[in-house]
Amino acid sequence: MRRSQLFLPTLKETPSEAKIVSHRLMLRAGLVRQSSAGIYTWLPAGYRVLRKIEEIVREEQDRAGAQEVLMPTIQSAEVWQKSGRYDDYGKEMLRIEDRHGREMLFGPTAEEVITDIVANEINSYRDLPKNLYNIQWKFRDEVRPRFGVMRGREFLMKDNYSFDIDYESARHSYNKMFVAYLRTYARMGLTAIPMAADTGPIGGDLSHEFIVLAETGESAVFCDRALLEMPAPGHEVDYDSDLGGTVEIWSNHYAATDEKHDPDNCPIAGDQLVKARGIEVGHIFYFGTKYSEPLGAIVQGPDGQQITLEMGSYGIGVSRLVGAIIEASHDDAGIIWPESVAPWLVGLINLKVGDSDCDAASEKIYADLRAAGIEAIYDDRDERAGAKFADMDLVGIPWQITIGPRGIKDGKVEVKRRGEDEKSEIAIEVLGDWISERAAS
RNA sequence: CGGGAAGUAGCUCAGCCUGGUAGAGCACUACGUUCGGGACGUAGGGGCCGGAGGUUCGAAUCCUCUCUUCCCGACCA
Numbered sequence: 001m002r003r004s005q006l007f008l009p010t011l012k013e014t015p016s017e018a019k020i021v022s023h024r025l026m027l028r029a030g031l032v033r034q035s036s037a038g039i040y041t042w043l044p045a046g047y048r049v050l051r052k053i054e055e056i057v058r059e060e061q062d063r064a065g066a067q068e069v070l071m072p073t074i075q076s077a078e079v080w081q082k083s084g085r086y087d088d089y090g091k092e093m094l095r096i097e098d099r100h101g102r103e104m105l106f107g108p109t110a111e112e113v114i115t116d117i118v119a120n121e122i123n124s125y126r127d128l129p130k131n132l133y134n135i136q137w138k139f140r141d142e143v144r145p146r147f148g149v150m151r152g153r154e155f156l157m158k159d160n161y162s163f164d165i166d167y168e169s170a171r172h173s174y175n176k177m178f179v180a181y182l183r184t185y186a187r188m189g190l191t192a193i194p195m196a197a198d199t200g201p202i203g204g205d206l207s208h209e210f211i212v213l214a215e216t217g218e219s220a221v222f223c224d225r226a227l228l229e230m231p232a233p234g235h236e237v238d239y240d241s242d243l244g245g246t247v248e249i250w251s252n253h254y255a256a257t258d259e260k261h262d263p264d265n266c267p268i269a270g271d272q273l274v275k276a277r278g279i280e281v282g283h284i285f286y287f288g289t290k291y292s293e294p295l296g297a298i299v300q301g302p303d304g305q306q307i308t309l310e311m312g313s314y315g316i317g318v319s320r321l322v323g324a325i326i327e328a329s330h331d332d333a334g335i336i337w338p339e340s341v342a343p344w345l346v347g348l349i350n351l352k353v354g355d356s357d358c359d360a361a362s363e364k365i366y367a368d369l370r371a372a373g374i375e376a377i378y379d380d381r382d383e384r385a386g387a388k389f390a391d392m393d394l395v396g397i398p399w400q401i402t403i404g405p406r407g408i409k410d411g412k413v414e415v416k417r418r419g420e421d422e423k424s425e426i427a428i429e430v431l432g433d434w435i436s437e438r439a440a441s
Numbered sequence: 442c443g444g445g446a447a448g449u450a451g452c453u454c455a456g457c458c459u460g461g462u463a464g465a466g467c468a469c470u471a472c473g474u475u476c477g478g479g480a481c482g483u484a485g486g487g488g489c490c491g492g493a494g495g496u497u498c499g500a501a502u503c504c505u506c507u508c509u510u511c512c513c514g515a516c517c518a
Contacts, residue, residue: 011451011452012479013452014453015453016447016452018511019512034510037510109518143442144515155518156518158518159518281518320518321518351476351477352476383476383479384475384477385477386477387478388479390479393478404477407477414477
């Protein structure tokens with residue numbers, strides 16, 4: 001994409017309403033603009049990041065055997081009345097009346113809708129287990145939206161729901177998601193720790209939160225240092241195998257939030273205990289028959305008996321992750337995107353637009369990048385060098401290629417990794433190889 | 442939902458106390474000089490001073506109401 005044509009409104013100054021670093025940088029780097037409290041418009045660069053995160057989440061869900069559906073944003077009150085949550089949910093639920101006076105709502109979550117579908121469509125134990133997910137916009141009318149997209153009222157969430165015949169099977173579904181979550185966060189360059197959690201209003205008796213570590217995180221966490229050093233399960237993980245061992249290893253390590261951590265009774269000693277700050281980016285629950293029972297999600301078992309389904313639900317805050325990644329990865333100059341979620345992998349800076357050598361070399365490299373299928377942003381604007389460097393750093397492009405009159409005389413360009421200071425000179429002839437190495441990853 | 446702040450140009454803010462024809466920097470347009478880490482000069486464009494009432498000869502400024510946004514706490518992907 002040519003920078004001159006791109007809608008990427010970067011800001012030198014910080015809008016006064018933004019107090020935390022990810023919010024400031026998202027506004028300054030032209031990723032989002034606030035529409036009203038807790039509601040955002042995603043601009044091209046921000047939307048690209050959001051879609052990349054979404055795609056990683058999707059790939060890992062698919063790999064773990066979940067199947068994607070798309071549920072409506074607007075739900076009928078009926079199913080919520082059946083589950084009893086229509087009254088319980090309170091003012092956080094945005095309630096709407098349609099022209100016929102029917103009670104509707106903007107979905108804050110989808111246990112009711114999906115359970116209703118399953119209750120209608122699945123009637124035999126032979127059709128189980130099932131794990132259905134969707135990545136859809138949710139609305140929760142938070143009293144106090146804040147922190148930009150980290151605590152918006154409207155947010156993109158991956159939520160899924162597992163349906164099993166018995167506890168053993170449900171536990172396996174839970175474990176699959178546990179492992180898939182570890183992989184999902186790792187692919188985004190995040191260190192995520194699972195933490196045993198209260199089940200809260202969703203109910204149930206088995207639950208983990210996934211906390212991403214970031215200095216600016218909203219809550220303090222204490223954990224065993226070993227957790228930070230454990231590699232996430234690899235690509236080769238077999239989801240049909242018994243994952244209980246893996247889950248046990250991870251969940252047996254100490255991790256607790258500020259409130260629950262008791263320094264006097266902490267099993268982890270001295271240096272092995274890490275005090276950090278974190279952001280909750282996922283939450284998984286097993287809650288048995290809490291919804292299947294009121295909504296009639298019942299199948300017939302092998303002996304002809306009626307069996308109420310065992311359920312779990314699993315959520316990842318997709319839009320929140322954009323903010324969380326920035327919180328975890330930035331410096332004074334701007335965002336430092338991990339390659340896997342960067343809006344563009346390469347930023348090409350033509351230092352002297354109008355100089356025929358620089359223009360020709362830049363155009364050539366830009367064409368090569370595009371031919372290699374590498375997402376590149378080409379700064380072809382007639383701006384000063386400083387402005388271009390600052391912009392690339394702010395937006396957080398992982399690789400910067402600088403083409404300037406100084407190097408071009410010797411047939412060289414400069415390559416810089418975002419987040420590292422030194423630039424290396426590379427001969428233009430060799431750049432092709434460098435590019436193909438990039439393209440392979 | 443309790444407590445606290447702020448709304449003036451696209452952004453950051455001054456002006457308000459002590460009422461008298463709306464300002465600066467950045468951004469934007471044109472021209473010129475510059476040009477390897479957010480240049481400089483000259484000339485421009487852009488405002489119902491959040492909204493509604495009130496006081497006054499006169500309100501960005503004083504009073505009342507209202508809307509919006511942000512911050513701290515309780516709650517949450």
